[in-house]
Amino acid sequence: MAQLPTAPGGYFGRALVVDAGTGAASTLPLSDAVLRGYIGGAGLGAWLMHRLGPPGVDPLAPEAPLAFVFSPLVGTPLTTSAKFAVVAKSPLTGMLTDALASSQFAIAGKLTGHDAIVLRGACERPSVALVDGADVSFIDAAALAGQSAAEAERRLRDSLGRSWRVAAIGPAGERGVRYATISHDGRHAGRGGLGAVLGAKRIKAIAVRAATKVGSADPQAVLAAARDLRARSFGPATAKYRELGTLANLLAFNAISTLPTRNFQAATFAGAPRLAAEDLARLRSVTRNSCASCTIGCEHIYSARGGKKMRVEYENVFALGPMCEVSDPDAVLAASALCDELGLDTISAGGTIAWAMECVERGLIDAPWLRFGDARALLRALEEIGARHGLGALLGEGSRRAAEQVGGGSAAFAPHVKGLEMPGYEPRTMQAMALGLAVNSRGADHNRSGAYEADLSGDIDRLAGGHAHVAAAVETEDRAAIMDSLILCKFLRGVFTEPFDEWAALLAAVTGWDVDGAELRRTARRIVLAKRVYNIREGWQPRDDWLPERLLSEPLRIGSGRIAELTPARLRAMISGYYAVRGLDDQGRPGETDLTDLRLRY
């Protein structure tokens, strides 16, 4: 499966489409216009979902496609480029979701000779999909049932051979938890329930093996760029990630009242110091690790009591600690490890449990054991979610669906946007981020909207959302669209001074295209709109671009004494501003010119 003669550098010019029901595989040609228009990763994944996803499909139905999408930079020596996107219609949101992850799976998957591997249909029994170059087969996965993703991966590589790379789901994915993950090499395609989609196809794992090579248009230029980027990756822009990891956010966010606590009832947490990276690093042994092809090395792996080791990120700790008011570091580490074993998105798990704790407190759920601050309750809730028994049957649906079932006004404090639970950025004290969370196609997500950068920049008043916040939300969303499509790790973003121009130079060196920064800005907008148009096709309504009622009706008093208030009128004004800047109508829908530019007419 060598590169097609007509394919640009860095591409094979085709996707592999596998029918899990029949075992048949076919190739879908990817034209130069499509590749240049969507690049790869999350962008190309959006196009593939338009192309291959039946309108209105149930995300857990056999015919719903799930795509592993690679990018032109995968396989180059560029730091952080060994990433891929998993893209599907989310069972949690009913809209498009894409989750990125890093590992050798990206390289092996792409070097099967495809720019994407798409799975459709469903196996008759639990299976493992094997993609060996152009050859596709399935093997029985009965022996792997109930295993964690890590254990399944280990067993498969033991039996298949070390040249295989494996992405797998845990028990939560097998049981259809709507925020189950897909994991590989300890990394997770975490958000949106992609593990449940794979589980619904009765596919425990997909194993890939490299069969070919891929070339760049200008290898010398790519090598020079890789050396330069590597040097820059050791600089101050990545120091935080290298030295303490993302958990360094915790105390800083607590100090500036941006740490969501007790299901967004507060923005500071008295127990934060116990969970801080600074203390954990002192009290526990920590080792650092890097993703494949990465020179930053952001992974901080902590040892918990009993010797178990786990990767700890800010989002894990925020969701399983302050959100649930749990301050025992061992409990939070154990909960984080349990999420990994079960294959659960920690943000959605923590957010849903925090919502349930508040429901118990208000007498809306009869589970007196589930209390804020109770570490054992947190662990029990996770176990029940992973098993989908007891309260887990309800909580495995995510906070939006659970609130619809419970009623009693609980939707007002269900911490989600479009069904996706909120990350650890308090919207009332980060009002550019508030807009980013409200309008993003994936739902409440900090990786598709980096508008918090503006809130933390000092250039705007983070408590008074307005025009500047709109501009920041658009800009950071565009940057994320390109980084998620090239794909480069966002932890690298601070090393670029003229990002679109610099990214265009990288893409040009790999592909041979005469692409420039202005074109990439247009591409970013196209990708953002393609996701929005997909959602519109699947039933999105303007009311979906909104925030939970609590955030718009309960002001916060921050440390300085100032009141942080985000009113519905202010959010509405920012959303209207966002629509205007994006060229959408006042209902958030694009016009005919933009639809034509999306290159969706096949």
Place this chain on the structure above:
Amino acid sequence: MGTPKAALEWHGSTLLRRTTGILARVTDGPVVVVRAADQELPALPAQVEVIEDPREGLGPLQGLAAGLAAVADRAEVAFVCSTDMPFLHPAFVRRVLRAVTGDGENAVAGGDAGGRGDASSRGDAGSPADPGYAVRVDVGLPLARGFPQPLAAAYRASLAPLAERLVAEQRLRPAFLFDECVVARLDEAALRSDPVLAALDPELDSVLNINEPADYSRARERPAPEITIQRFGTLAGGRRGPEVIRAATVARAAEAAGIALDGHVVAALNGDQITRDGQTPLAAGDTVFFIAADAGG
């Protein structure tokens, strides 16, 4: 002075930059500088508006009229001060503004005025003992360090036409304005009734200004205000936890903390506003958090 007062050096900044920075910290409305035509000013943040006084040489009432007119459509109340008040404290500004904006403060302020029997002719503030005592105060006028302080006072922006009329009538002293509106006079006890102000500026140094070179020298010899810093994440190194230092600006605080305030570091003032501007003024009691600007992930 040899140097225009606005441009006098102040701990690596200027007096005008400091004054506008203190006001920007306290208010959420515009900060306006009224200058004489062709008057050169030191560098100011982009958010600070500069307007020209259309009529020079007519004293503070003319400047007041021009400034109030500039904000009249955007603010109800303005704090008006001169540029040469290096010890102006945010708590002082808040206390004086409250005398006009209310929040239960009018009764106290008006009571002081009534007790002295010098409530204005148009707006007798009445007596706090009167049932239903309430008044719409137009001016919050501090009486501190032995003098009324019309250039460290709060004014309703709607007074702009009155001030302009008085200027046109050549009645150029602020006292003429006070004769025609409701003035809440805040003596030192009233000012110190604010516990924050009493703690952080007990001598009411906020109203000290600089008129002579010797004033400037004495002021400059004073130690910088006492503040607390805290470093977070990788910036902390081995120096975690709060630390008390003296610094008059964020840049000086960063220096004391051993931190370069570059593109990768921001400062959060009192857990509230975030800045990269090293000239952001600090006042006694402030807390500055230094955090990584790359705070996502």
